[in-house]
Amino acid sequence: METRLCEFCLRSGVLCSQCREKLRSGEVSELYMKVARFLLEIEDKYPMIQDAKLVDVVEADGILALVVGRGDREKFMGYGGRLIREVRDAFRRRVIVVESGGSERRFLEDLFSGYRILTINVIWLPDGSSETRIVLAGRRLNEKRIRALTEIARRVRGISLRVEHT
Numbered sequence: 001m002e003t004r005l006c007e008f009c010l011r012s013g014v015l016c017s018q019c020r021e022k023l024r025s026g027e028v029s030e031l032y033m034k035v036a037r038f039l040l041e042i043e044d045k046y047p048m049i050q051d052a053k054l055v056d057v058v059e060a061d062g063i064l065a066l067v068v069g070r071g072d073r074e075k076f077m078g079y080g081g082r083l084i085r086e087v088r089d090a091f092r093r094r095v096i097v098v099e100s101g102g103s104e105r106r107f108l109e110d111l112f113s114g115y116r117i118l119t120i121n122v123i124w125l126p127d128g129s130s131e132t133r134i135v136l137a138g139r140r141l142n143e144k145r146i147r148a149l150t151e152i153a154r155r156v157r158g159i160s161l162r163v164e165h166t
């Protein structure tokens, strides 16, 4: 698996000066390092992720979002969800997988995976900023989940999200 830290540093637990600097500057978080190390440990069981990329790891309100390379989501979601369950059990967080890059719609579909999206539209505000409004049909999300996913959308894609139900 391709990560933002050296594989050798992650495996040995002893960081080179470059990796140390990435952590010190906040370019890479402590959480990212822990998740990347864990995934490297288990990747032999899940060969599909060996050529996948772990771009970032974001945590909000009990949800752990793995931000992976474009086209890599299926590699993490495969194996009947076994890999995701292993990460969930190790970090005791609900785990979701989204891709970096790609369209905003695709990102939102992955973010709200398992829910039915009725509409997505962008609302322009008088100050020139925009808000993305997403309307879900069917199964409702609770407030805590909405807050968590909204926070993840903001941090991963810079999207200001407003979630509504029909």
Ligand SMILES: [Zn+2]
Binding pocket: 005, 006, 009, 015, 016, 017, 018, 019, 020
């Ligand atoms: Zn290193």
